[in-house]
Amino acid sequence: MQTTAAEKIFVKGNEAVAMAAIEAGCRCYFGYPITPQSDIPEYLSRELPGRGGEFIQAESEIGAINMLLGASAAGTRAMTSSSGPGISLKQEGISYMAGSELPGVIVDIMRAGPGLGGIDASQADYWQATRGGGHGGYRIIVLAPASVQEMYDLTMLAFDLSDIYRMPAMVLADSVVGQMKESVTPNPRPQVALPAKEWVVRGRSEGEPQNVVKSLYLGDGEMEAFHWKMQARYQELADNECRWEEAQTSDAELIVTAFGSTARIAKTAVAMAREAGMKVGLMRPITLFPFPRKTFASLSERCKLFLDIELSTGQMIDDVRLSVARDADVAFYGRPPGAGSLPTPEELFEQIKKNYRVRPEQSRI
Amino acid sequence: MKQVFTRPESLKNVATHFCPGCHHGSVHRLVAEALDEFGIRSQTIGVASVGCSVFLYGYFDIDVIEAPHGRAPAVATGAKRARPDRIVFTYQGDGDLAAIGMSEIIHSANRGEDITVIFVNNTTYGMTGGQMAPTTLPGQKTSTSPYGRDVSKDGAPFKMAELLSNLDGVAFSARVALNSPRNVLNAKKMIKTAFRYQVEKKGFSFIEALASCPTNWGMNPLDANQRVSDEMIPYFPLGVYKNTAQL
Amino acid sequence: MRYDVFFAGYGGQGVLLAGNLLSYAAIHEGKNVSFFPAYGVEKRGGAAMCTVVFADGDTGSPVVGNPSVSVLLNQLSFDKYSVKVKQGGVCIVNSSLVETDGVELPGVEVVLVPMNQIALDMGDVRMVNMVACGAYMEKSGALKSASLEAALKKALPERNHKLIPANVKAMEAGARAVRG
Ligand SMILES: Cc1ncc(C[n+]2csc(CCOP(=O)(O)OP(=O)(O)O)c2C)c(N)n1
Ligand code: SF4
Ligand SMILES: [Mg+2]
Numbered sequence: 064m065q066t067t068a069a070e071k072i073f074v075k076g077n078e079a080v081a082m083a084a085i086e087a088g089c090r091c092y093f094g095y096p097i098t099p100q101s102d103i104p105e106y107l108s109r110e111l112p113g114r115g116g117e118f119i120q121a122e123s124e125i126g127a128i129n130m131l132l133g134a135s136a137a138g139t140r141a142m143t144s145s146s147g148p149g150i151s152l153k154q155e156g157i158s159y160m161a162g163s164e165l166p167g168v169i170v171d172i173m174r175a176g177p178g179l180g181g182i183d184a185s186q187a188d189y190w191q192a193t194r195g196g197g198h199g200g201y202r203i204i205v206l207a208p209a210s211v212q213e214m215y216d217l218t219m220l221a222f223d224l225s226d227i228y229r230m231p232a233m234v235l236a237d238s239v240v241g242q243m244k245e246s247v248t249p250n251p252r253p254q255v256a257l258p259a260k261e262w263v264v265r266g267r268s269e270g271e272p273q274n275v276v277k278s279l280y281l282g283d284g285e286m287e288a289f290h291w292k293m294q295a296r297y298q299e300l301a302d303n304e305c306r307w308e309e310a311q312t313s314d315a316e317l318i319v320t321a322f323g324s325t326a327r328i329a330k331t332a333v334a335m336a337r338e339a340g341m342k343v344g345l346m347r348p349i350t351l352f353p354f355p356r357k358t359f360a361s362l363s364e365r366c367k368l369f370l371d372i373e374l375s376t377g378q379m380i381d382d383v384r385l386s387v388a389r390d391a392d393v394a395f396y397g398r399p400p401g402a403g404s405l406p407t408p409e410e411l412f413e414q415i416k417k418n419y420r421v422r423p424e425q426s427r428i
Numbered sequence: 429m430k431q432v433f434t435r436p437e438s439l440k441n442v443a444t445h446f447c448p449g450c451h452h453g454s455v456h457r458l459v460a461e462a463l464d465e466f467g468i469r470s471q472t473i474g475v476a477s478v479g480c481s482v483f484l485y486g487y488f489d490i491d492v493i494e495a496p497h498g499r500a501p502a503v504a505t506g507a508k509r510a511r512p513d514r515i516v517f518t519y520q521g522d523g524d525l526a527a528i529g530m531s532e533i534i535h536s537a538n539r540g541e542d543i544t545v546i547f548v549n550n551t552t553y554g555m556t557g558g559q560m561a562p563t564t565l566p567g568q569k570t571s572t573s574p575y576g577r578d579v580s581k582d583g584a585p586f587k588m589a590e591l592l593s594n595l596d597g598v599a600f601s602a603r604v605a606l607n608s609p610r611n612v613l614n615a616k617k618m619i620k621t622a623f624r625y626q627v628e629k630k631g632f633s634f635i636e637a638l639a640s641c642p643t644n645w646g647m648n649p650l651d652a653n654q655r656v657s658d659e660m661i662p663y664f665p666l667g668v669y670k671n672t673a674q675l
Numbered sequence: 676m677r678y679d680v681f682f683a684g685y686g687g688q689g690v691l692l693a694g695n696l697l698s699y700a701a702i703h704e705g706k707n708v709s710f711f712p713a714y715g716v717e718k719r720g721g722a723a724m725c726t727v728v729f730a731d732g733d734t735g736s737p738v739v740g741n742p743s744v745s746v747l748l749n750q751l752s753f754d755k756y757s758v759k760v761k762q763g764g765v766c767i768v769n770s771s772l773v774e775t776d777g778v779e780l781p782g783v784e785v786v787l788v789p790m791n792q793i794a795l796d797m798g799d800v801r802m803v804n805m806v807a808c809g810a811y812m813e814k815s816g817a818l819k820s821a822s823l824e825a826a827l828k829k830a831l832p833e834r835n836h837k838l839i840p841a842n843v844k845a846m847e848a849g850a851r852a853v854r855g
Contacts, residue, residue, distance in 0.1 A: 245708060
């Protein structure tokens with residue numbers, strides 16, 4: 064049997080992340096076991112060593128993130144992954160990486176929290192991921208896959224964006240996409256023009272500039288200049304890198320918005336609503352930072368009712384509210400973890416019915 | 429008829445979630461018996477770690493703080509300093525104590541905190557499904573050491589009872605096992621001694637218990653017991669490594 | 676076309692393998708597939724379950740509230756999940772282990788298959804999941820038997836490939852039982 068590159072494979076979301084990392088040229092992985100992401104280190108402990116890569120089970124997540132910092136400073140594509148409690152421990156390192164303008168990929172397969180929480184599916188780390196998470200005021204790139212295919216594709220994208228914009232990138236997934244298996248096309252690494260890493264530490268020879276990777280800025284105005292430079296970079300990201308999926312929004316009276324697996328469930332609920340003759344659409348942000356604010360703004364010029372659905376008591380809703388026009392309403396339906404099950408399309412359809420209203424024709428000027 | 433097997437008062441009358449043949453249950457029992465025998469149940473605060481023993485509060489009829497992964501000795505330090513009149517112990521697995529929590533255990537021990545640490549070494553991360561632990565034996569295959577632990581890259585297993593005994597702050601350090609009736613009897617004696625140190629305010633006491641994890645070792649309970657004697661005890665010798673007060 | 680099927684039983688009945696098998700068969704037919712195993716709290720208590728969705732296009736929600744077809748292998752699953760089957764849907768029941776007397780499922784076609792008995796007759800009760808797959812294949816018409824046969828090669832580890840012929844027979848027996 065001949066295998067072609069396009070032949071579909073059937074893998075778990077977590078495995079797809081690990082496979083994509085290898086395809087993207089990740090040569091160092093540092094991690095620490097935690098449910099529901101342990102398939103990632105388990106896969107890479109098997110596959111990386113044979114391909115000239117390094118796998119280390121670190122002593123802790125703090126160790127792992129700082130190994131990532133070191134590998135990245137040395138110019139290598141590297142990754143770490145964890146879940147809630149471990150991601151919290153990584154925040155110090157992420158802050159240092161942001162302050163040192165270092166790339167690096169961090170995968171967060173979210174679980175319930177706070178504290179030890181539980182292993183139920185959750186989307187309650189949205190704030191932590193999109194607001195920087197650590198100290199000092201910074202942002203990182205945050206990508207939210209909704210399928211196993213996207214677990215694969217967005218992991219590769221995370222490496223590229225992270226290198227291009229010189230900042231950490233996070234793949235923020237929930238345990239549903241982490242644990243489920245889907246048919247996936249293992250796409251080859253995209254050909255992307257990447258900036259030369261002139262800043263890496265490499266051993267300085269005579270006549271070469273000294274490279275220092277650091278986040279301490281004590282010089283007059285140095286820290287301020289850093290912040291304004293990063294602010295401009297975040298703007299550049301917002302201008303060029305927003306990604307989202309829109310479905311049936313053009314005539315929608317109500318637009319459902321959700322990310323990750325919740326958006327998958329919502330999309331089926333939207334289809335049920337359409338079948339029932341309701342004008343309902345879906346807007347799924349794929350990049351959570353940069354958040355597709357402009358798209359929300361332009362959608363809300365016409366559609367005045369949004370229904371935000373999350374596996375939490377409401378976090379992304381802040382960004383939705385900040386993005387839509389003043390006269391647009393944003394309703395909310397939340398399913399914080401612990402209910403023991405996921406929302407079903409039928410359940411979300413009920414929420415659509417509850418909120419749906421058709422505006423009188425004359426008010427649509 | 430004389431009743432020979434009773435449930436210690438410090439344990440609740442509930443079924444545990446431990447797998448068949450898991451030694452966590454045996455260690456729970458011995459700790460509870462020690463609390464009973466010193467009559468300190470109502471003065472004791474347990475500090476649970478994150479691992480298969482996280483449900484300590486479900487089995488021990490005592491007050492419990494659930495600490496973040498690895499931080500139990502720091503949490504116990506806080507509790508003991510706030511309430512020096514209480515008996516405070518931690519109960520930690522090898523991943524918890526010797527990987528992520530290495531800093532906390534070393535510093536608490538070095539400060540000579542008046543606490544008791546029960547360390548259950550089963551050479552793996554039980555709760556998360558059998559990954560490599562800091563005590564995984566050389567060559568041992570786990571889900572993250574699929575080719576066997578490679579000492580040249582992963583380091584050699586930590587011998588915690590020996591390591592801690594080198595710290596001035598440590599008053600008592602011993603390693604026990606639970607794979608035979610004789611070893612269980614001895615373990616009971618050692619655990620009692622460890623608590624006696626605290627009751628008599630004689631300093632930091634540490635017990636390392638070699639334990640089985642049949643589930644993640646892929647063995648039945650009997651073979652797992654055999655592995656403790658064939659592979660673990662030769663690498664982690666049983667004995668008392670420090671006993672400053674000669675209790 | 677979009678198909679969805681829900682499998683439930685107790686751990687050891689091979690429910691997850693059945694789901695994997697259907698998934699591979701659907702991939703073999705060029706479909707997109709989503710396989711969602713029970714997760715977290717639902718997994719406790721020794722229950723095993725999974726949802727498989729396959730479609731030519733988008734698979735949509737991996738979670739299905741009211742499945743079109745449910746294959747329920749033990750009493751507990753039947754008691755809990757038979758009521759969730761969609762109106763006009765099918766509930767395939769392992770009648771060797773499930774008592775359905777007195778249960779009304781209006782608008783749902785209940786198909787009784789003595790799966791354990793059939794598997795035993797085929798020589799090994801562990802093939803109950805294969806019987807279930809055969810019954811599903813026959814009843815739903817969603818997948819070809821050749822695809823399931825091809826799927827066995829992918830779903831089973833190499834060392835178990837010698838069992839494929841027996842498994843195929845068990846599937847055929849499951850299908851026959853539905854045909855009546
Ligand atoms: C910060 C953090 N990282 C990882 C985990 C996941 N985790 C839960 S238990 C555990 C290890 C358990 O192993 P061990 O301490 O040896 O205890 P055992 O289950 O073997 O008794 C890990 C890594 C966590 N809860 N918190
Ligand atoms: S997984 Fe191992 S340590 Fe945990 S309860 Fe089971 S046997 Fe004990
Ligand atoms: Mg352990």
